[in-house]
Amino acid sequence: MKIRLAKDEDYSGIARLHRSTIRHINSKDYPEDVIRVWSARAKAERYRKSADKLKRWVAVEKGSVVGFCDHDSGCEITGLYVHKDCIGMGIGSGLLKEAEESLRKQGCKLIVIKSTITAQNFYENHGYKTGKGGFHDMDGKKIKFFIMRKTLG
Numbered sequence: 155m156k157i158r159l160a161k162d163e164d165y166s167g168i169a170r171l172h173r174s175t176i177r178h179i180n181s182k183d184y185p186e187d188v189i190r191v192w193s194a195r196a197k198a199e200r201y202r203k204s205a206d207k208l209k210r211w212v213a214v215e216k217g218s219v220v221g222f223c224d225h226d227s228g229c230e231i232t233g234l235y236v237h238k239d240c241i242g243m244g245i246g247s248g249l250l251k252e253a254e255e256s257l258r259k260q261g262c263k264l265i266v267i268k269s270t271i272t273a274q275n276f277y278e279n280h281g282y283k284t285g286k287g288g289f290h291d292m293d294g295k296k297i298k299f300f301i302m303r304k305t306l307g
């Protein structure tokens with residue numbers, strides 16, 4: 155598995171993976187109507203449009219995107235998703251490490267993530283503390299998240 159910065163030609167693979175992970179993995183923690191709206195938003199064009207605002211990595215295995223992670227120009231990690239068939243193989247941890255290192259170089263002392271219910275324990279295992287909960291409003295559907303924070307040493 156190789157981790158590198160995302161390129162334009164990765165976006166359709168990223169979108170496919172994102173949709174599938176929401177439908178198969180996040181679906182254990184969110185109602186069906188929420189999953190439908192959330193996954194429908196995962197389109198290649200969306201990632202392409204944010205490419206100049208976010209720094210984004212992909213994990214690639216045998217030519218296929220098996221995970222991605224991005225952060226903004228502040229100190230927020232804005233997304234981390236692993237392919238549904240590759241969960242628990244260390245890909246998420248590798249991507250998170252890459253993003254944290256990049257934020258450290260950017261001068262961040264505190265990293266913020268609006269975590270899904272699904273990933274809350276994963277982030278806690280990586281040293282994040284759970285703060286307040288909130289909701290993303292996606293086309294009228296409320297998607298629960300937890301604000302997680304980690305101080306960089």
Ligand SMILES: CC(C)(COP(=O)(O)OP(=O)(O)OC[C@H]1O[C@@H](n2cnc3c(N)ncnc32)[C@H](O)[C@@H]1OP(=O)(O)O)[C@@H](O)C(=O)NCCC(=O)NCCS
Nearest residue numbers: 234235236241242243244245246247269270272273275276
């Ligand atoms: C959360 C996610 C990114 C983690 O990636 P991953 O590649 O599965 O994680 P890793 O294999 O690197 O896991 C590292 C450790 O965390 C554990 N872990 C993985 N997912 C976990 C979870 N959801 N809850 C608790 N522990 C978890 C693993 O068992 C492993 O433990 P170990 O090191 O003691 O063996 C991935 O499961 C995922 O895509 N989840 C759904 C999408 C999502 O909700 N993303 C967050 C958006 S904010």
